[in-house]
Amino acid sequence: MSILVTGGTGFLGRHLIEQLLQKGEKKIKVLTRSFDYELGELGIEQIEGSLLDHDALKRALENVKYVYHLAGRVERDPSSAHLMYELHVDGTRHLLDRIVGTKVKKIVVASTSGTVGVSKFDDYIADDSSPTVEDIVSKWPYYLSKIYAERVCERYIREYNLPIIMMRPTLLLGPGDERKSSTEDVVKFLNGDIPSVPSGGLSFVDVRDVASAFIEAMEVGEAGEHFLLGAQNLTVESFFDELSLLSGKTPPKLHLPQSAAVMGAKVLDSAMRIFGKRASVDPVSVDMSGYYWYIDSKNAEQKLGWNPRSPRLTLRDTIKDIRKRQERDATPPEFGLR
Numbered sequence: 001m002s003i004l005v006t007g008g009t010g011f012l013g014r015h016l017i018e019q020l021l022q023k024g025e026k027k028i029k030v031l032t033r034s035f036d037y038e039l040g041e042l043g044i045e046q047i048e049g050s051l052l053d054h055d056a057l058k059r060a061l062e063n064v065k066y067v068y069h070l071a072g073r074v075e076r077d078p079s080s081a082h083l084m085y086e087l088h089v090d091g092t093r094h095l096l097d098r099i100v101g102t103k104v105k106k107i108v109v110a111s112t113s114g115t116v117g118v119s120k121f122d123d124y125i126a127d128d129s130s131p132t133v134e135d136i137v138s139k140w141p142y143y144l145s146k147i148y149a150e151r152v153c154e155r156y157i158r159e160y161n162l163p164i165i166m167m168r169p170t171l172l173l174g175p176g177d178e179r180k181s182s183t184e185d186v187v188k189f190l191n192g193d194i195p196s197v198p199s200g201g202l203s204f205v206d207v208r209d210v211a212s213a214f215i216e217a218m219e220v221g222e223a224g225e226h227f228l229l230g231a232q233n234l235t236v237e238s239f240f241d242e243l244s245l246l247s248g249k250t251p252p253k254l255h256l257p258q259s260a261a262v263m264g265a266k267v268l269d270s271a272m273r274i275f276g277k278r279a280s281v282d283p284v285s286v287d288m289s290g291y292y293w294y295i296d297s298k299n300a301e302q303k304l305g306w307n308p309r310s311p312r313l314t315l316r317d318t319i320k321d322i323r324k325r326q327e328r329d330a331t332p333p334e335f336g337l338r
Contacts, residue, residue: 001027001063001064001065001066001103002027002028002029002045002063002064002065003020003025003027003028003029003064003065003066003067003068004028004029004030004031004060004061004064004066004067004068005017005028005029005030005031005067005068005070006030006031006051006067006068006069006070006071006095007069007070007071007072007110008030008031008032008036008039008044008070009030009032009036009039010070010071010072010179010181011172011176011177011178011179011181011182011207012070012110012169012172012207012210012211012214013030013068013070014038014176015174015176015207015208015210015211016068016070016211016214016215017030017039017042017044018211019208019211019212019215020215021042023215027045028044028045029044029045029046029047029060029064030044030045030046030047031047031049031050031051031056031057031060031071032046032047032048033048033049033050034048035048047059047060050091051071051087051090051091051092051094051095052086052090052091052094054094054098057094057095057098058098061098061099061102061104063103064102064103064104065103065104065105066104066105066106066107066108066218067095067099067104067106067107067108068107068108068110068214068218069092069095069107069108069109069110070110071087071091072087072088072110073087073088073142074142074181074182075141075142076140076142076282076284076285076288077282077284078139078140078141078284080141081141081145084141084142084145085141085145085148087145088145088146088148088149089145089148089149089152092109092149092152092153093152096152096153096156096160096162096164099162100156100160100162105163106163106164106165106218106221106223107162107163107164107165108164108165108167108214108217108218108221109149109153109164109165109166109167110167110169110214111146111149111150111166111167111168111226112142112143112146112168112169112170113126113168113169113170113203113228113229113230113293113295114133114137114140114142114143114146114293115132115133115137115143115146115147115150115168116128116130116131116132116133116168116228116295117130117133117168117170117203117228117293117294117295118133118136118137118143118291118292118293119133119136119291119292119294120136120291120292121292122201122235122292122294124292124294125233125294125295125296126228126294126295126296127228127295127296127298127299128168128225128226128227128228128299132147132150133147134147136291139287140284140288150166150226153166154224157223157224161223162223163222163223164223164224165217165218165221165222165223165224165225165226165227166225166226166227167210167213167214167217167226167227167229168226168227168228168229168295169205169210169213169228169229169230170202170203170204170205170228170229170230170231170293170295171202171203171204171205171293172204172205172206172207172210173186173204173205173206173207173314173315173318174206174207174208174314174317174318174321175207175317175318175320175321176207176321177207177321178325182207183318183322185285186243186315186318186319186322187322188281189240189243189247189249189251190243190247190249190319190322190323192249193281194240194252194281195252195254195281196252196254196255196256196261197236197237197240197251197252197253197254197255198236198237198258198261198286198289198290199236199255199257199258199261199289199290200235200236200258200288200289200290200291200292200293201233201234201235201236201291201292201293201294202233202234202236202239202289202292202293203230203231203232203233203234203293203294203295204230204231204232204239204311204314205229205230205231205308205314206231206308206309206313206314206317208309209229209231209306209308209309210229213227213229213300213304213306216304216305217304220303220304221303221304225299225303226299227297227299227300227303227304227306228295228296228297228299228300229297229300229306229308230295230296230297230308231308231309231311231314232311233293233294233295236289237251240252242311242312242315243315243319246312246315246316246319247319258290261286261290262283262286262287262290
């Protein structure tokens with residue numbers, strides 16, 4: 001029997017597969033839109049297709065015992081809402097529909113802390129019993145689509161008794177984010193592209209610890225459980241101070257009222273679009289940074305033994321990896337023989 005991973009070419013997926021291989025797992029499949037040479041070199045079986053491709057799903061689920069459903073699209077642009085709903089909601093529904101009646105024993109699904117852990121108030125800390133926050137994230141399609149995806153999972157647990165566990169990590173940091181899907185804000189800080197200090201707060205976690213928690217949840221988690229995964233809650237200003245300490249970069253000093261910051265970002269974004277360009281900081285990111293994304297991982301601590309590494313170590317490794325990639329990308333390729 002095999003393990004199937006969707007989203008295996010992503011930031012979290014690659015760390016998960018690496019840890020599964022380290023644990024001695026030999027039979028791993030990845031559902032991927034196109035062949036990935038790095039996974040090929042690792043001997044991973046790849047099924048090319050999407051979550052909406054019935055034939056590809058059928059082939060992917062043959063002789064599978066465990067499923068890690070990580071496929072996702074991280075976007076802040078509201079114009080991409082339909083793509084996120086198609087992947088997160090319809091894709092999850094199609095996958096679970098195909099799993100019904102198979103020999104799959106457990107499904108671990110990647111959700112996000114943003115389904116419950118967002119507030120206008122700095123004293124609110126969400127836990128796994130907290131209600132979803134549609135009223136806040138309705139303007140952010142990524143998080144709203146993840147709420148709907150969780151409801152799809154809950155329906156299949158209720159109606160088909162599928163053994164689904166939903167994982168809710170906060171902002172993923174650490175090495176290996178080749179697409180900058182999760183570490184983009186750190187990149188912007190290092191590049192000096194953040195003009196002012198947002199008023200809100202965030203939570204972050206090391207992608208390597210999250211991958212380990214997914215494996216632990218597969219081993220000991222029970223159907224219907226949710227697990228928030230975070231390492232530290234802190235204000236965005238304190239987050240910038242930590243990045244400054246570790247990188248040597250001066251943090252932004254300008255403090256603006258949140259409404260003024262969002263309005264300024266919208267005006268700048270509109271002006272840049274006239275010339276076919278994008279502003280360094282988009283209005284959605286500025287809007288989101290005015291909220292507090294604080295969570296409590298006590299449930300994961302008690303049931304999964306959750307004990308993430310030092311947040312400062314995560315930030316150090318993130319900065320080191322980003323700088324390494326920037327140096328690599330800035331180096332022109334060598335041609336010919338020496």
